[in-house]
Each structure stands twice: as C-alpha cells, then as structure tokens.
Amino acid sequence: MITAKRVETEKEREDAFLIRQKVFVQEQDVPVDLELDEHDQSAIHFVAYDGEEPIGAGRIRVPEPxxxxxERVCILSQYRGKHLGNLMMEKMEFxxxxxxxxxxxxxxxxxxIPFYEKLHYKITSPEFLDAGIPHRAMQKEL
Incomplete structure (x- = not known):
C-alpha cells in the first residue's frame, strides 16, 4: 500500500534524504552540497512509502509569516506517472x-510546470537556473 506522511522519526527523515539523494544527486547530477542544505534542520519533511520502501520525499519551509x-519534491523514477506527486503535494498543502x-x-x-499547473499553481517568474537545471517560480493561494 502506498502512503505519504509527515516525517516523525529519524528513520523516516533518513528515508526522505535517501530518496532525495537518488533522484537529485544520482539521477539529476545535483551536487550533494546543494541538495542537502542548511534548511534541512528547520524544514518539515515528508516521505512516501510503498509498504516499507521509501519512494518519495519533499519538504516545507516557512521563510516568512x-x-x-x-521544496525537494521527488518520486523514484519507477513510481512516476502514478499520481504520487499529487499525494505528496496533498499532504504538504494540508x-x-x-x-x-x-x-x-x-x-x-x-x-x-504542467504538473503544478494542474494543481492550480501559477507561474510567477521567468525561467532561471538552479543547480544548472531550468526552473520557474510558482505559487498558489490556499
């Protein structure tokens, strides 16, 4: 059974970091010192599981009131296209x-961008590079 949850234990936190390493560092070649950063200590982390196996991750920060x-929303490649990104975003938005x-x-x-647009996010910036990867800022009012 596939589930997603807010991280509550050190093992769950390690599971989230493992998925981020596999997707961003190994798959997308993001330098590890950019992927794991100073915000990881204060962020609220989320992890998705297929049974006991971690398969997705993400985090939320509160940069201003x-x-x-x-940030760092990712799903293992073999699980993409199965609406797990929706599940992660649902948990984080909740x-x-x-x-x-x-x-x-x-x-x-x-x-x-099309994935986030389906979730009613709007583009708020021109394209920019982050870790050498093209990005656009987006936002949604809850």
Whole structure:
C-alpha cells in the first residue's frame, strides 16, 4: 500500500534524504552540497512509502509569516506517472493549511510546470537556473 506522511522519526527523515539523494544527486547530477542544505534542520519533511520502501520525499519551509515554500519534491523514477506527486503535494498543502499558512510557493523544474499547473499553481517568474537545471517560480493561494 502506498502512503505519504509527515516525517516523525529519524528513520523516516533518513528515508526522505535517501530518496532525495537518488533522484537529485544520482539521477539529476545535483551536487550533494546543494541538495542537502542548511534548511534541512528547520524544514518539515515528508516521505512516501510503498509498504516499507521509501519512494518519495519533499519538504516545507516557512521563510516568512503566512508563506510556505515547498521544496525537494521527488518520486523514484519507477513510481512516476502514478499520481504520487499529487499525494505528496496533498499532504504538504494540508500541513500548510492546518498551520495557517495562506500561500504556497515553489520553484518548479521547467519540465514539471504542467504538473503544478494542474494543481492550480501559477507561474510567477521567468525561467532561471538552479543547480544548472531550468526552473520557474510558482505559487498558489490556499
């Protein structure tokens, strides 16, 4: 059974970091010192599982009052196209709403813009490079 949840234990946190390493560092060649950063200590992390196996991850930060920033959303390649990104975003948006945050911002890799647009995110920036990968800023009001 596939589930997604807010990280509560050190093992779940390690599982989320493992997925981020596989997707961003190994698959997309993002330098590890850019992928794991100073925000990991204060961010709220989320992880998806297929049974006991971690398959997805993401995090939320609160960079300013009322604003949440969704970051590091990723799903293992063999699980893509199965709506798990929707499940992760649903869990993170629910957390943001429950925390009283009104706006969700994110920096989407350009290829993923259609995914976020289906979730009602709007583009708010021109394209820019982050870790050598084209991105656009997006946001949604909750």
């Amino acid at each position: 009322g604003i949440s920033k969704v 957390y943001a709403k429950e925390a009283g945050l009104k706006t969700v911002k994110l920096n989407a890799q350009s290829y993923a």
